[in-house]
């Protein structure tokens with residue numbers, strides 16, 4: 001017999017067609033099954049792992065934790081009568097001992113201040129500088145004798161009535177504590193120690209930001225009746241950041257009001 005190779009080729013071709021055909025049909029069927037939402041397991045997607053798709057058993061809810069009590073500010077932390085206290089109040093009703101000289105005075109830009117004041121003052125001057133306000137330290141501690149001379153100078157130039165509103169009599173000045181500092185304007189020196197200081201870059205910055213550094217603008221338009229002094233935007237008193245933060249948050253405008261300490265324009269009689 002003569003071999004007929006074309007028959008083999010024909011058979012092989014048939015087999016290939018059959019296999020491809022059946023395979024194609026099966027693939028199509030699988031695709032349909034996989035694409036049918038009914039054939040998928042409810043709730044399972046590729047994004048959510050099975051263990052997270054399962055319902056979470058519910059337990060009895062834990063008791064709500066007690067909120068931490070608001071820290072209460074203690075106004076009795078420091079004395080308001082001890083001349084060495086950071087919160088001492090010196091006003092026309094509350095003099096300071098004539099011989100009081102703090103033992104920890106340091107030189108700050110040519111002025112003397114208690115050591116505790118220096119870091120906050122340095123930080124404040126730097127912060128103001130960043131904002132274009134040039135705070136220049138003018139004066140700090142004055143002894144009784146120095147306050148007497150300063151007061152006599154003001155009185156001599158401006159008269160008694162003016163001096164009473166702007167300059168303390170010796171023995172009644174915050175400058176005798178070493179905790180008060182007068183600031184000059186580096187941008188408008190013509191307003192130094194003048195009412196217009198409040199409108200300088202320095203005065204405006206201090207009114208808004210001094211508290212952030214532990215200082216209060218001690219004499220303002222709002223507290224004149226309480227403090228007994230005309231507004232002095234340049235006169236700062238250091239009491240520390242804890243107290244100034246509290247004063248700011250509470251909206252309390254003077255040390256007298258914060259501590260319930262009498263002040264006002266009148267000196268003790270007799």
Ligand SMILES: [Zn+2]
Pocket residue numbers: 175180181182234235236
């Ligand atoms: Zn002053």
